[in-house]
Amino acid sequence: MPDGVIPATSPYHAASLPQPRTDWTRDEVAALIALPFPELMFQAQSVHRARFDPTEIQISTLLSIKTGGCPEDCAYCPQSAMHEDGGVKASRLMAVEAVLKEARAARDAGAARFCMGAAWRSPKEHDLDTVCAMIEGVKGLGLETCVTLGMLDDRQAGRLRDAGLDYYNHNLDTSPEHYGAIISTRTYQDRLDTLAHVRDAGINVCCGGIVGMGEDDSDRAGLIASLASLPKHPESVPINLLVRVAGTPLAQAEPVDPIDFVRIIAAARITMPASRVRLAAGREDMTDEAQTLCFLAGANSIFYGEKLLTTPNPEASRDARLLARLGMHTSLSQH
Secondary structure (H helix, E strand, O other): OOOOOOOOOOOOOHHHOOOOOOOOOHHHHHHHHOOOHHHHHHHHHHHHHHHOOOOEEEEEEEEEEEOOOEOOOOOOOOOEOOOHHHOOOOOOOOOHHHHHHHHHHHHHOOOOEEEEEEOOOOOOHHHHHHHHHHHHHHHHOOOEEEEEOOOOOHHHHHHHHHOOOOEEEOOOEOOHHHHOOOOOOOOHHHHHHHHHHHHHOOOEEEOOEEEOOOOOHHHHHHHHHHHHOOOOOOOEEEEEEOOOOOOOOOOOOOOOOHHHHHHHHHHHHHHOOOOEEEEOOOHHHOOHHHHHHHHHOOOOEEEEOOEEOOEEOOOHHHHHHHHHHHOOEEEOOOO
């Protein structure tokens, strides 16, 4: 059994929790993912219950504050200016008060964190002024704040910290080996550099990836290993199921077997035991049963709201019904 994998006979006990490992290898993660499903789920639940209430789900809301026209060529993204058939028209950065109106509605609907995304390669100075005002306003409403603005340098990260930003989202997307098949306009190291600037500024990291972009099992293990071997694990780990958007290069990608997706959630939970593992994009196409398995595998955060940037998300009423059926509850706890 690979190092760090919990023996079935020795579930974690809260009194003797080890520090999370940051040296996971691709082979170790691949061995985890390949475990018999009942054993994998048992290990994931053991890790999850040692650090979290297994009946609690953290709620976040994501708003696109600047949509479309992005110069990057990410093959999955309809906001790329290179995918003109993706159906997304470029818009200007929203006004601060319009964003605060959305944030109030999210708070009143039960969100604990308000995430704001802009389709940029990196923010310009005058745009950063506006985003900082948004951050200050959202925090004033009692919400945690998260933004995703593309690449940052150390000075930009410092400005966001000074505005009170809680989390910065910047995903690795896939394994280092598969990355070149998905994006050519920025490197994997560019992404790692941005994450380092965010960490050095003292901002929490939200970083995950996407499953279903033509990667193989080894690449999926490589993504989780890359995340779990960062110098410090991301506080939030969004695991996205590819939303196949017409007009993008991945529109015809093969769908992912739901059990295979649950295995990735479980691997993320085991390798990053103290992180929030977020069931992110793609839930609109998941059955209630598939989502339930993801919760059992250790996912303990979701995005609430009808849209994730430009792609559909389940209606809040559907989420509320599912959580009620499962006897689960939402939380406003800080994490």
